[in-house]
Amino acid sequence: xxxxxxxxFEQVTKKYDDDxxxxxxxxxxxxxxxxxxxxxxxxCGKTTILRLIAGFTEPxxxxxxxxxxxxNHVTPNKRQVNTVFQDYALFPxxxxxxxxxxxxxxxxxxxxxxEQKVKDALRFxxxxxxxxxxxxxxxxxxxxxxxxxxxxxxxxxxLLLDEPLSALDLKLRTxxxxxxxxxxxxxxxxFIFVTHDQEEALAMSDEIFVLNKGKIQQSGTPKDIxxxxxxxxxxxxxxxxxxxxxxxxxxYLVEFVGKQFECVDKGFAPNEDVEVVIxxxxxxxxxxxxxxxxxxxxxQLFRGVHYEICCYDKDGNEWxxxxxxxxxxxxxxxxxxxxxxxxxxxxxxNSRIGVADxx
Amino acid sequence: MKSNIRALYFLxxxxxxLLFVVVPxxxxxxxxxxxxxGTFSFENYEKFFTPVYLKMALSSFWYAFLITAFSLLIAYxxxxxxxxxxxxxxxxxxxxLPMWINLLLxxxxxxxxxxxxxxxxxxLELIGVGAKQIxxxxxxFVFVSVYIFVPFxxxxxxxxxxxxxxxxxxxxxxxxxxxxxTFRRVIFPLTLDGVKSGCQAVFIPALSLFMITRLIAGNxxxxxxxxxEQHFLVTQNWGMGATIAxxxxxxxxxxxxxxxxRK
Ligand SMILES: Nc1ncnc2c1ncn2[C@@H]1O[C@H](COP(=O)(O)OP(=O)(O)O)[C@@H](O)[C@H]1O
Ligand SMILES: [Mg+2]
Numbered sequence: 001x002x003x004x005x006x007x008x009f010e011q012v013t014k015k016y017d018d019d020x021x022x023x024x025x026x027x028x029x030x031x032x033x034x035x036x037x038x039x040x041x042x043x044c045g046k047t048t049i050l051r052l053i054a055g056f057t058e059p060x061x062x063x064x065x066x067x068x069x070x071x072n073h074v075t076p077n078k079r080q081v082n083t084v085f086q087d088y089a090l091f092p093x094x095x096x097x098x099x100x101x102x103x104x105x106x107x108x109x110x111x112x113x114x115e116q117k118v119k120d121a122l123r124f125x126x127x128x129x130x131x132x133x134x135x136x137x138x139x140x141x142x143x144x145x146x147x148x149x150x151x152x153x154x155x156x157x158x159l160l161l162d163e164p165l166s167a168l169d170l171k172l173r174t175x176x177x178x179x180x181x182x183x184x185x186x187x188x189x190x191f192i193f194v195t196h197d198q199e200e201a202l203a204m205s206d207e208i209f210v211l212n213k214g215k216i217q218q219s220g221t222p223k224d225i226x227x228x229x230x231x232x233x234x235x236x237x238x239x240x241x242x243x244x245x246x247x248x249x250x251x252y253l254v255e256f257v258g259k260q261f262e263c264v265d266k267g268f269a270p271n272e273d274v275e276v277v278i279x280x281x282x283x284x285x286x287x288x289x290x291x292x293x294x295x296x297x298x299x300q301l302f303r304g305v306h307y308e309i310c311c312y313d314k315d316g317n318e319w320x321x322x323x324x325x326x327x328x329x330x331x332x333x334x335x336x337x338x339x340x341x342x343x344x345x346x347x348x349x350n351s352r353i354g355v356a357d358x359x
Numbered sequence: 360m361k362s363n364i365r366a367l368y369f370l371x372x373x374x375x376x377l378l379f380v381v382v383p384x385x386x387x388x389x390x391x392x393x394x395x396x397g398t399f400s401f402e403n404y405e406k407f408f409t410p411v412y413l414k415m416a417l418s419s420f421w422y423a424f425l426i427t428a429f430s431l432l433i434a435y436x437x438x439x440x441x442x443x444x445x446x447x448x449x450x451x452x453x454x455x456l457p458m459w460i461n462l463l464l465x466x467x468x469x470x471x472x473x474x475x476x477x478x479x480x481x482x483l484e485l486i487g488v489g490a491k492q493i494x495x496x497x498x499x500f501v502f503v504s505v506y507i508f509v510p511f512x513x514x515x516x517x518x519x520x521x522x523x524x525x526x527x528x529x530x531x532x533x534x535x536x537x538x539x540x541t542f543r544r545v546i547f548p549l550t551l552d553g554v555k556s557g558c559q560a561v562f563i564p565a566l567s568l569f570m571i572t573r574l575i576a577g578n579x580x581x582x583x584x585x586x587x588e589q590h591f592l593v594t595q596n597w598g599m600g601a602t603i604a605x606x607x608x609x610x611x612x613x614x615x616x617x618x619x620x621r622k
């Protein structure tokens with residue numbers, strides 16, 4: 001642990017009523033001043049992690065450290081953490097000003113200081129002049145800003161955001177992605193952002209934790225995770241992927257669909273069974289003779305920036321291609337790709353050991 | 360044609376309200392203008408504003424207030440506890456169950472318990488305090504009334520607490536609120552509608568109590584309710600009884616207006 005670490009989970013397990021664990025022996029570190037994203041499908045335990053950090057629930061086993069101190073039994077009102085809730089949880093009986101002032105009033109600050117801080121916070125989220133509005137009179141996007149102002153006005157060391165954008169329409173959502181990222185830079189505090197939207201995670205984060213079934217599948221920068229998914233789940237969840245079974249003949253040589261290909265991966269046992277990922281945008285359409293793979297075009301969709309072309313090889317594997325070039329349905333075409341486009345993954349059951357070995 | 364049929368549907372309700380609400384109230388107002396000899400006068404109204412009746416009205420309000428206040432003090436924590444228990448529906452049922460028992464039966468049961476040779480006095484003797492006069496005191500009257508009215512207070516408060524979004528409580532804690540501040544600033548204000556309904560459901564009937572008053576308090580407590588009973592059944596002064604009833608109705612309307620949810 002270095003002195004940048006602000007939150008540390010040590011083998012944290014969380015169970016409700018003796019069921020399967022919602023979080024299963026999870027360990028990770030959060031550093032000061034970075035934008036983190038917890039990414040995973042619904043029900044994988046993202047909210048549970050936030051609730052553990054905020055203190056609304058205690059771990060069944062394991063320890064949570066905040067600034068090096070065990071905070072397992074510290075109540076939420078004593079933690080330097082604030083939350084932007086999924087449904088915003090604004091107090092309906094208070095106006096915008098009083099909602100934002102809530103935390104400051106509890107700290108018994110002087111009236112004029114509260115006024116100043118609330119004003120500043122509202123200006124920060126572009127809501128100056130809305131002080132006296134009722135919550136019911138605010139739109140979804142505005143409510144969300146109030147929720148953010150209410151949290152940051154307390155100057156927390158860590159801000160937790162539980163799918164804050166999921167209720168907004170696409171346009172507002174993209175806008176808010178920029179604003180949140182910008183906000184984090186200006187405040188310089190740690191953001192832990194929860195989403196089930198992989199594009200959002202890739203666009204906003206310094207670091208992503210990909211979760212599934214209560215376990216962290218992979219952690220790393222967006223580029224790491226996109227380029228080097230450690231297992232089938234991550235590859236599938238982060239963007240569209242072509243995944244086929246293969247065998248690692250030796251370092252830098254992998255076999256799949258009955259052929260051997262040069263690649264950039266190493267460190268596998270000779271002839272180890274693996275899975276191979278190639279991203280649709282890394283596949284290039286060419287003539288059958290020039291291609292590394294021969295496939296038949298099954299269907300094609302125009303997606304605006306590219307065509308999404310679905311092909312099958314003679315073994316029946318599906319190959320998804322994103323290409324600016326058009327193909328003809330029913331044609332035989334060749335697919336070309338560079339050695340770097342091949343990502344070799346250990347099989348699912350070994351993946352966790354694989355991650356541990358790297359570190 | 361269609362609107363005719365719709366009007367037909369409303370007929371039973373209109374008839375009901377006319378027959379059982381409007382007509383009785385008009386009758387009461389009508390009777391209130393006749394004195395005991397049966398001549399038209401404002402005598403009853405003049406009499407109401409004499410110290411005897413004003414004191415009676417004041418004591419009615421005072422007891423109704425006490426009963427409501429104690430009911431609230433007991434009901435709110437109970438409702439709060441109920442929402443946190445595992446089998447809340449079962450517990451709620453157990454609390455509502457006494458509501459289905461006839462009021463008189465409950466009153467008579469307390470006569471037995473609080474009587475000179477009742478369990479309560481047995482207990483007092485056992486712990487060395489010695490037997491006391493419990494029946495026919497202010498204490499027993501308020502105690503029994505609160506016992507009877509508490510479920511009516513618990514229900515609306517429980518419902519309001521159930522409707523409260525639990526993340527609001529989390530949000531308050533998240534912003535640094537202690538359990539007490541969370542209660543005072545978030546939980547209580549957001550369940551105030553339930554509290555108002557509960558107070559209405561207790562205060563209004565408590566204002567016109569007479570059966571429990573008679574049985575449990577004897578002649579110790581004289582309220583507007585017992586006075587109405589006296590005038591109609593004992594002194595046969597219907598006019599005066601009706602006048603008191605008019606004032607009770609006015610008081611109830613004012614209370615309903617004050618505690619109602621203007622939305
Ligand atoms: N209070 C609770 N009692 C029982 N099960 C719960 C509770 N809260 C969450 N769970 C379960 O824990 C799992 C993870 O939930 P959650 O952390 O909310 O997932 P996510 O936020 O990733 O969608 C879900 O299967 C959910 O049903
Ligand atoms: Mg969630």
